[in-house]
Amino acid sequence: MTLNGLYIPLITPFAEDGTVALAALERLANDVLDDGATGLVALGTTGEPGSLTEDERRAVIEVAARVSRERSAPLVVGAATPEALAALGEHPEVVASLTVVPPFVRPGEAGVVAHFERLAAGSPVPLIVYDVPYRTGQYLSADALRRLAALPNVTGVKYAGGGLNPDTIALMADLPPGFTVLGGDDIYISPLLAIGAHGGILASAHVATADFAALITAWHAGDVANARAIGHRLAPLSASLFAEPNPTVTKAVLHAKGRIPTPDVRLPLLPAGPESLTAALKELG
Numbered sequence: 001m002t003l004n005g006l007y008i009p010l011i012t013p014f015a016e017d018g019t020v021a022l023a024a025l026e027r028l029a030n031d032v033l034d035d036g037a038t039g040l041v042a043l044g045t046t047g048e049p050g051s052l053t054e055d056e057r058r059a060v061i062e063v064a065a066r067v068s069r070e071r072s073a074p075l076v077v078g079a080a081t082p083e084a085l086a087a088l089g090e091h092p093e094v095v096a097s098l099t100v101v102p103p104f105v106r107p108g109e110a111g112v113v114a115h116f117e118r119l120a121a122g123s124p125v126p127l128i129v130y131d132v133p134y135r136t137g138q139y140l141s142a143d144a145l146r147r148l149a150a151l152p153n154v155t156g157v158k159y160a161g162g163g164l165n166p167d168t169i170a171l172m173a174d175l176p177p178g179f180t181v182l183g184g185d186d187i188y189i190s191p192l193l194a195i196g197a198h199g200g201i202l203a204s205a206h207v208a209t210a211d212f213a214a215l216i217t218a219w220h221a222g223d224v225a226n227a228r229a230i231g232h233r234l235a236p237l238s239a240s241l242f243a244e245p246n247p248t249v250t251k252a253v254l255h256a257k258g259r260i261p262t263p264d265v266r267l268p269l270l271p272a273g274p275e276s277l278t279a280a281l282k283e284l285g
């Protein structure tokens, strides 16, 4: 299975009373698919999964699964424990899990591979390794990513290494067959696509969805001049949306555009400041 294209890691909108605004979530999911997204991601970092109750997480997955079913769009769900992975078997719309490298523990690359081997063996869906060292504290070399790619039931990586480095180049130069690379560092998505990524899981693409979809299409079609131009235009937008912790600015923009009922985030996140909102709206044009 190769997951090409643009995946939107859905924010979790909150209502004035602090509850999850499920109707707004459903609208947003449909809107991004209307605007050219390939598929949806529920409970990515952007969805603030650690700040939701178990019931809320279940409700979010149900909304995303319903929209995916109705729109025949692939759904990826954040899940990092055997129990959370097992529950995904209830939803035929789920094509893969987004499974983060164990954070904070820093088990070393061999520990990460053993961890994924165990999770993948018991999972009803294939795993996408969520490689985000600046959040987890655990770096993965190209060699470690190749060992992960060789595991049964591991289908790809959401690559968010904080930029492109020699390991990125080495991995992309010799990708294991059938292993999907989805960019997860919004600012670097264009160069990653240029060297062969299959697509992206991009919080920035809640806004300017059609432009991010066009960026991926242009790189895949080999339309270099167009792809470069779109990429250079979108990078400052992404930078402005990540000027404060994700997804605070994106939520502020979506609220300012009337797409979600509040810009609220839950602690430990604090709402984005007005300057960040103004700057992002300016980039959006």
Ligand SMILES: O=C(O)C1=N[C@H](C(=O)O)C[C@H](O)C1
Pocket: 009, 041, 043, 044, 045, 046, 047, 132, 160, 184, 185, 186, 201, 202, 203, 204, 246
């Ligand atoms: O939720 C996600 O998936 C994403 N999270 C990243 C992060 O917050 O570090 C950013 C990326 O756009 C998608």
